[in-house]
Amino acid sequence: MSFNTFGHMFRVTTFGESHGPAIGCVVDGCPPRIPLTENDIQPFLDKRRPGQSRHTTQRQEPDSVRILSGVFTDEATGKQVTTGAPIALIIQNEDARSKDYSDIKDKYRPAHADYTYDVKYGIRDYRGGGRQSARETATRVAAGAIARKIVPGMNVRGALVQMGKRTIDRTRWDWAEVDKNPFFCPDGKTAVELADYLDGVRKSGSSVGAVIEIVADGVPAGLGAPIYGKLDGDLAAAMMGINAVKGVEIGAGFGAAALSGEENADDMRMGNDGKPRFLSNNAGGILGGISTGQSVVVRFAVKPTSSILTPRRTVDRYGNETEIVTKGRHDPCVGIRAVPIGEAMVACVIADHYLRQRAQMGAGPSWPFERLVPPI
Numbered sequence: 001m002s003f004n005t006f007g008h009m010f011r012v013t014t015f016g017e018s019h020g021p022a023i024g025c026v027v028d029g030c031p032p033r034i035p036l037t038e039n040d041i042q043p044f045l046d047k048r049r050p051g052q053s054r055h056t057t058q059r060q061e062p063d064s065v066r067i068l069s070g071v072f073t074d075e076a077t078g079k080q081v082t083t084g085a086p087i088a089l090i091i092q093n094e095d096a097r098s099k100d101y102s103d104i105k106d107k108y109r110p111a112h113a114d115y116t117y118d119v120k121y122g123i124r125d126y127r128g129g130g131r132q133s134a135r136e137t138a139t140r141v142a143a144g145a146i147a148r149k150i151v152p153g154m155n156v157r158g159a160l161v162q163m164g165k166r167t168i169d170r171t172r173w174d175w176a177e178v179d180k181n182p183f184f185c186p187d188g189k190t191a192v193e194l195a196d197y198l199d200g201v202r203k204s205g206s207s208v209g210a211v212i213e214i215v216a217d218g219v220p221a222g223l224g225a226p227i228y229g230k231l232d233g234d235l236a237a238a239m240m241g242i243n244a245v246k247g248v249e250i251g252a253g254f255g256a257a258a259l260s261g262e263e264n265a266d267d268m269r270m271g272n273d274g275k276p277r278f279l280s281n282n283a284g285g286i287l288g289g290i291s292t293g294q295s296v297v298v299r300f301a302v303k304p305t306s307s308i309l310t311p312r313r314t315v316d317r318y319g320n321e322t323e324i325v326t327k328g329r330h331d332p333c334v335g336i337r338a339v340p341i342g343e344a345m346v347a348c349v350i351a352d353h354y355l356r357q358r359a360q361m362g363a364g365p366s367w368p369f370e371r372l373v374p375p376i
C-alpha cells in the first residue's frame with residue numbers, strides 16, 4: 001500500500017493496524033518554533049477515544065500520545081517547541097481482542113472492506129480489520145491538533161446533525177451543547193431522543209448512519225488554488241478518506257441543485273471594517289476553489305456500521321456461500337466518533353493550504369489591493 005500520506009506542505013503519513021502493537025504518524029512540514037507538547041494533542045484524542053459511553057464501542061483504549069521527535073526546548077521561553085524536523089507521534093494499542101475475529105477470519109463482512117483488501121492484496125489482517133479499521137484515524141486526530149496551531153485565529157468545530165432518519169432542529173443549534181452529550185449533537189433536545197433511539201438500534205444488533213457538519217471559522221480569504229488544487233476538492237478527498245464516509249457536501253451542497261440563481265448567490269456588501277462581506281454562505285466559504293474568508297462549511301454522510309449482529313449472507317475466501325454474524329465490540333453509529341476525525345482532517349487540509357499560500361504568495365491574501373486600485 002503506497003498511499004499512506006496526505007498533504008503537500010503539511011504532510012501526514014500514518015502507520016499501524018487495529019490490533020498491532022501501536023499506531024502513529026509522522027507530520028512533516030510543520031513550521032518551527034510552534035509551542036507543542038502532548039497536552040496540546042491529548043484533549044482531541046480524548047474526544048475521539050472509544051469506550052466513553054454506552055453509545056460507542058466498549059474497546060478501552062487510553063489513546064495516550066507520545067511525541068518521539070521534532071520538538072525541543074526553546075532557550076528564550078523555556079517552552080517545548082517544534083524544530084521544523086518531522087514530528088513522530090505514537091499511540092499504543094492496549095485493548096485488542098483478536099480472538100473475537102477468529103470466527104470471521106475467512107469470511108467477508110458485507111459492506112466492510114474485507115473482500116476488496118483480499119482481492120487486491122491476497123492477504124488481509126483480519127484482527128480488528130487491521131489497516132481498514134478506523135483505529136488508524138486516532139493518528140489523524142493527533143496530526144489535526146498540530147494543524148490547528150498553524151493557522152492563526154482558525155477555529156474548527158464539528159457536530160452530528162443527523163442520525164439515521166432523525167435530523168436536528170437547526171433553530172436550536174448551540175455549540176455549547178456539543179460537549180454536553182455523547183453524540184456531539186448541537187441540539188440538546190434531539191440529543192436526548194437520540195439516546196433512546198440508539199439504545200434500540202444497539203439492542204436489536206443493528207447499526208445506523210449519520211451526517212456530520214464541520215465548520216472552520218477564521219479561515220483567511222485566498223487559500224486554495226484553482227482547478228487542480230481546489231480547497232473544496234482537497235476537503236472532499238480528505239472527508240472521503242475517512243472510513244465509512246459515502247458523501248460530502250460543501251456549503252449548500254446537494255441542496256444547491258434545488259435553489260434558483262438568486263437564492264444561491266451570496267450577495268456582497270462592504271463591511272464596517274472596509275472589507276467585502278457576504279450576506280449568506282451557500283458557497284460554504286469557497287468560490288473557485290479559493291476561500292472567501294467566510295466560514296468553511298463541510299458536511300459528510302457516514303454509512304451504518306457494517307459489523308452487525310444480524311446474520312447476513314456472504315461468501316468466504318474459498319468461494320463458499322455462508323452466513324456471517326459479527327461479534328466483538330463495534331460502534332452502533334460510527335458517525336459519532338467521526339466528528340473529531342472530520343474536524344482534524346479539515347484542520348490538516350486548511351493548514352496545508354495556508355502553508356501553500358505562504359509559499360506562493362509570501363505575506364498572504366492581498367485585499368484591499370491598495371497598490372493596484374488607487375482609492376477614489
Ligand SMILES: Cc1cc2nc3c(=O)[nH]c(=O)nc-3n(C[C@H](O)[C@H](O)[C@H](O)COP(=O)(O)O)c2cc1C
Nearest residue numbers: 112113132133134243244306307330331334337338
Ligand atoms: C470512528 C469510526 C469507527 C468505526 N468503527 C467500526 C466498527 O466498530 N465496526 C465496523 O464494522 N466498522 C467500523 N467503522 C467503519 C469501517 O472502518 C469502514 O466501513 C471500513 O473500513 C470500510 O471502508 P468504507 O466504509 O470506507 O468503504 C468505523 C468508522 C469510523 C469513522
